[in-house]
Amino acid sequence: MIALGIEGTAHTIGVGIVEDLNDKCRVLANIIKMYKPAEGGIHPRDAANHHATHLPHLVTKAIESAKIDEREIDVIAFSKGPGMGPCLRTAATAARALALYLEKPLVGVNHCVAHLEIGRGTTGCEDPVLLYVSGGNTQIIAFAKGKYRVFGETLDIGIGNCLDKLGRYLNLPFPSGPIIEKLAKRGKKYLDLPYTIKGMDVAFSGLLTSAQKYYEKGERIEDICYSVQETAFSALTEVTERAMAHVGKEEVLLGGGVASNERLREMIKKMAEERGAKFFVPEKSLCIDNGAMIAWTGLLMYRCGITTKVEDSFIDQRFRTDDVIVKWRE
Amino acid sequence: MLIYRGAEAEIIMDTYLGRKVIKKKRIPKGYRIPELDKRLRLQRTKEEAKLMVEARRGGVPVPIIYDVNLKEFTIVMEYVDGERVKELIPKLTERGRKEICTMIGKNIARLHNANIVHGDLTTSNMIFKDEKVYFIDFGLGEFSFEIERRGVDLHLLMEAFSSAHPEYPDLFNHVMEGYRSTYKGNAREIEKKIEEIIKRGRYMK
Known part of the structure; x- marks a missing residue:
């Protein structure tokens, strides 16, 4: 099974493509672009504009470097939260468009849980x-x-x-x-x-x-x-x-x-x-915010039957870690 | 005999003047630089001993202290031969849980009346013996008059309940009943503070 994940909770926009291999995560592509403010901290609107500018190219490039055909993708995952509203909305919009265009299911992922799952999927813990x-x-x-x-x-x-x-x-x-x-x-x-x-x-x-x-x-x-x-x-x-x-x-x-x-x-x-x-x-590219961890967690969720309908695919800026029903570990 | 290795200390079963005792020894942590390591171990050993003495004076069941050694960072104290509240809670009836939580609430109120905050109120740090709940591990405690600290103290227990005993959502309400009955200040003020702390938490709805 192959999943494409889009991460966009804060300063990083990322697209990752992963595949499950004997229950472990194999990363096929993982590309990010990071917004760096000219001065001060992150301006959410600026960051979202940055993400919107780079996303289409990142998606194309990720599919290319994964050496897959876009029709091979089984599920599209996106970072549902927690994070900054404008950034989350940008990533979610792209994910919805992609899911509709490819006619593939969509799944909203908790960003914090994804950091843990990518560790379980790639390090052996x-x-x-x-x-x-x-x-x-x-x-x-x-x-x-x-x-x-x-x-x-x-x-x-x-x-x-x-x-x-x-x-x-x-x-x-x-x-x-x-x-x-x-x-x-x-x-x-x-x-x-x-x-x-x-x-x-x-x-x-x-x-x-x-x-x-x-x-x-x-x-x-x-x-x-x-x-x-x-x-x-x-x-x-x-x-x-x-x-x-x-x-x-x-x-x-x-x-x-x-x-x-x-x-x-x-x-x-x-x-x-x-x-x-x-x-x-x-590894470092999977520690920082990235699309592969979203893809992997989305894959785990999809495998046990969890999907998010497009009309329910709201983002959640305050998405709590313990709000996630962890069906895949039962 | 080592009976438990906690995050910062070893709990050793020992004898002292013919008595069965617990020796709490703060062990060096290899991950910390020695300056910081010594500072933390010394401060915490001293403070913990003082807090336990004052808590006892305030009417809270705590182990009696027999000896404090600031060179070895050890405290020798009474061995309380009871059951940890963490393991006890699932075995109790609804009523039993309510009773024990009320006791816990009263104990916390007594601590706060004595201007002590425990700093690590979890059911792992409470032992039930002879119809009393003993509080142990004052390692993160401090003396404080602040409403904020008291609120944080109780909020911590609330969080501990939801992570260790999520199947019993009423435990904290029972604690607060006991607390209100015994706290000498304005308990409403503390409750408001707890609500404020909850709202301050990240990603709260």
């Missing part, structure tokens, strides 16, 4: 606790009692957003995560920063304010980046471990754009080793 870290989202998700449930999440801003805001303050370009990571490697001095954990939830706004104050006081940027990474990632690792202990799972999966960060990977890996658990992370 079966029942992991997912630490999903991106710009807008920071969640700890695991399967319990028939649903993907959020065991912990950020109480204020996403970790990626925290890093981007810090980057803007330090005059670094967007996205700032990779640059902060590089600077952090040259950090020498650890500066005390607030370490905020509430149960299995985390918070980053206090840490961000303190980091900004250190900058005003003239501390080295490298030391600030180092201390922010060490503190924020330690907190993330700790709540992930707490969730693993709480739900009794032996696998940990990383996902989301911030999962590209080597230091975070190292910390989660170390934590897993120390508690005798297994660590998994999908």
Whole structure:
């Protein structure tokens, strides 16, 4: 079975084509285009215009590079939410048009669940606790009692957003995560920063304010980046471990754009080793927002009979992870 | 004898002056840099011991502390030989669940009356023994007068119920009944705060 997925929840528009092979996901094509604002954060309308400009070409290119005929596609999937309204609507409109034109069924996918499913589909983990870290989202998700449930999440801003805001303050370009990571490697001095954990939830706004104050006081940027990474990632690792202990799972999966960060990977890996658990992370192109994960999750849903009628294919900006009925894991 | 390895500490069954005790030892975490690791372990060991003493003074059943060692980051405390509330809840009748939740609510109110927030209220951190609910693991607790913190404390339990016991949606309402009966401040204020926190959550409808 072959699925085509369109992702468009925030700054990335992506088209992916996947196939199921012995219950595992084989990626045939996975192409993205990322909107980068000239200054400041994402402007939803601007991002949506960017997506609309690039989508038709991305679809053609994905089908070409997958080396399939468009009629071989069995199902069209799209990111139903959560995300920014204009972006979601652009991706959904394209998916509807494609489904109608190819006369194929349509399926709306939860973006957060897709981050987890692509990990299960490509890395060999079966029942992991997912630490999903991106710009807008920071969640700890695991399967319990028939649903993907959020065991912990950020109480204020996403970790990626925290890093981007810090980057803007330090005059670094967007996205700032990779640059902060590089600077952090040259950090020498650890500066005390607030370490905020509430149960299995985390918070980053206090840490961000303190980091900004250190900058005003003239501390080295490298030391600030180092201390922010060490503190924020330690907190993330700790709540992930707490969730693993709480739900009794032996696998940990990383996902989301911030999962590209080597230091975070190292910390989660170390934590897993120390508690005798297994660590998994999908390849980078499948960690960031992408169409393949939407296609794969859509395929899993379609295989157990779930489809979305065109007239019901609304987007849902606040689509909760635990609103998804996970029929394919019963 | 190691009986449980939590996320931050080892729980060791031991004897102390002839008594059966629990030793909670905060273990170093290899993923954290040593500066941060030591800071967190020291702060949390000290704070936890203080909180447990004050909670007991406020009338909440908690294990008695026998010894605190800040070099080894250990707390030696009474062994409460009961059943974890997490495992107990599914075994109870509707009425039994209501009773235990009311008790939990009263305990939380007593903590808040003593200006303590527990910080990690889950049914895994409660032990039922001799018709009393003992609260354990004050590792994420703090002293606070803030309504916000109290709201977060209760909200956390609400979330814990929905993830650990989704089949019993009334548990938290029973907790709040007990809480209202014992909390010395304005319970309505706390309830409003909880509603506000729920609305603040991401992707709420």
